[in-house]
């Protein structure tokens with residue numbers, strides 16, 4: 627495992643896993659000199675709001691870094707790649723649920739950088755024989771035991787709402803109540819992190835030399851911001867005060883996945899699709915990590 631710890635945590639490295647603290651942009655070539663069967667490429671800057679305020683961090687941190695990784699894979703003949711792409715590559719979709727053949731028109735810099743990387747992967751895979759898979763995650767949530775969301779500056783909805791339930795924040799802000807959705811708040815498709823992990827192993831198995839396949843990963847059901855807050859109220863038993871705030875730049879109104887291709891081609895079968903289960907696992911992690 628390689629991480630520069632820019633947003634990651636050394637104590638989250640599982641026991642028995644070899645860990646190297648390094649920036650992929652500078653270390654990829656030397657790291658891949660040792661022979662590897664494949665690369666799971668998660669490293670990124672991944673905050674939608676920040677990407678609009680500081681695009682330089684995203685074009686360099688995501689695109690330049692990933693090109694260096696692809697060059698190193700080519701240099702050392704690393705055969706397989708699984709890349710963390712995103713629903714944000716689609717932008718505001720014309721059709722719901724989103725299939726992989728829909729137009730990609732990102733509404734934020736983060737999504738634009740991930741789309742640029744996807745294009746580079748297609749070229750490198752077909753020209754240099756790499757077997758590549760991009761997994762376009764929708765909104766990842768939940769937790770796996772002691773592994774959950776732990777960000778220095780939290781921006782994601784579910785962990786923020788759970789911080790309110792723990793008494794660490796007074797209230798949650800709802801970014802816009804005037805979106806073209808049933809209750810006026812944004813709709814997202816939340817996927818449990820353990821289902822996401824399963825998809826990575828399947829993707830690695832199915833990566834085929836010279837091909838780049840793209841798969842959406844979500845549950846096919848959208849929940850509004852208000853519905854998420856209500857589910858958190860039910861799970862935690864806390865009233866969770868909320869207030870409406872202005873829209874956040876770069877947010878699309880609705881993002882819901884069709885993951886039929888992942889089911890058909892990878893045999894992916896998500897098991898924790900219920901939002902209550904996703905929130906419950908996140909809540910258990912949040913309480914345990916705060917000693918509550």
Ligand SMILES: NC(=O)c1ccc[n+]([C@@H]2O[C@H](COP(=O)([O-])OP(=O)(O)OC[C@H]3O[C@@H](n4cnc5c(N)ncnc54)[C@H](O)[C@@H]3O)[C@@H](O)[C@H]2O)c1
Nearest residue numbers: 629630631632633634649650668669670672710712763766
């Ligand atoms: N969380 C989501 O809902 C979501 C949705 C779609 C896609 N993704 C993608 O999944 C991946 C993981 O996301 P996350 O939510 O766990 O974010 P995260 O910020 O917690 O994880 C990214 C990790 O990459 C490391 N990193 C960043 N730049 C690096 C570099 N140059 N060299 C080495 N390490 C570096 C960070 O220290 C961190 O540990 C990202 O690629 C993200 O874009 C996440």
Ligand SMILES: O=c1ccn([C@@H]2O[C@H](COP(=O)(O)OP(=O)(O)O[C@H]3O[C@H](CO)[C@H](O)[C@H](O)[C@H]3O)[C@@H](O)[C@H]2O)c(=O)[nH]1
Nearest residue numbers: 672674712713714765781782783786799800801812851877
């Ligand atoms: O305090 C908050 C935080 C978020 N939201 C709203 O809740 C929804 C979910 O927001 P998150 O920040 O939790 O997640 P995003 O949908 O912005 O982004 C996530 O999913 C994207 C793909 O859809 C990207 O891949 C990205 O990495 C990942 O963080 C959005 O409508 C957002 O506006 C609020 O109303 N209040």
